[in-house]
Amino acid sequence: MSLVGKKFPSIAVDAISEMGDNLKINIFEEAVNNNKKVLLFWYPKDFTFVCPTELHAFQAALPEFEKRNTIVIGASCDTNEVHFAWLNTAKNNGGIEGVTYPILADTNRNLSNILGILDVESTSYSEDTDSIIIEGSNVTYRATYLIDETGKIFHESVNDMPLGRNVNEYLRMVDAYTHIQEKGEVCPANWEAGKEAMSADRKSTAEYLSLN
Numbered sequence: 001m002s003l004v005g006k007k008f009p010s011i012a013v014d015a016i017s018e019m020g021d022n023l024k025i026n027i028f029e030e031a032v033n034n035n036k037k038v039l040l041f042w043y044p045k046d047f048t049f050v051c052p053t054e055l056h057a058f059q060a061a062l063p064e065f066e067k068r069n070t071i072v073i074g075a076s077c078d079t080n081e082v083h084f085a086w087l088n089t090a091k092n093n094g095g096i097e098g099v100t101y102p103i104l105a106d107t108n109r110n111l112s113n114i115l116g117i118l119d120v121e122s123t124s125y126s127e128d129t130d131s132i133i134i135e136g137s138n139v140t141y142r143a144t145y146l147i148d149e150t151g152k153i154f155h156e157s158v159n160d161m162p163l164g165r166n167v168n169e170y171l172r173m174v175d176a177y178t179h180i181q182e183k184g185e186v187c188p189a190n191w192e193a194g195k196e197a198m199s200a201d202r203k204s205t206a207e208y209l210s211l212n
Contacts, residue, residue, distance in 0.1 A: 001116065004156055008147045009114045014105040015073075016080040018087060023102060028151040030071055037070040038147040039170055042117060042140040046078045046086040047094070050164045054142070055096045057167045062101065068174045075104035077112060077139050109138070117143040117158060146173055
């Protein structure tokens with residue numbers, strides 16, 4: 001079920017800073033209290049393969065997000081201790097040393113379960129052990145959420161495990177949403193900052209299509 005247009009769940013989650021400080025972060029409150037947009041991206045596991053390429057790509061783009069009044073936060077179901085070990089592993093050894101944004105440690109899977117982004121193929125009840133058996137990795141897909149200053153989700157996307165994200169697309173989405181907020185216009189396909197947008201009416205659409 002899509003969460004676009006809805007408020008982001010207001011729930012505090014364990015997290016860690018680049019310096020190893022244990023934190024509690026509520027994404028909804030980060031947006032509303034700081035009057036900023038938030039980009040929250042989830043990845044499956046620390047110490048894996050595609051994941052560090054993404055964390056470094058978001059780090060490289062961090063100044064661009066900051067220019068756009070946007071906070072970047074990473075997230076997985078690993079513990080703070082594992083996050084910190086990865087933060088202290090050199091980039092040329094597959095680590096994320098140099099990453100400066102906070103990383104959520106959703107070890108109890110409260111938030112990822114609410115968002116519905118866990119790799120769970122099926123669940124079944126075992127009478128022998130009186131427990132629920134999960135089929136699947138029970139880690140998150142590569143889900144990304146863009147949240148506005150009111151705590152509303154204005155974009156979400158979910159990639160399967162092998163598919164790394166294009167960070168520039170999220171910069172474009174922030175630009176487009178900011179343009180809508182400021183100008184009251186709508187943004188056509190492939191719109192980029194500095195290009196013409198449209199009014200939300202038939203005449204404007206016809207004019208745009210006649211020129212493109």
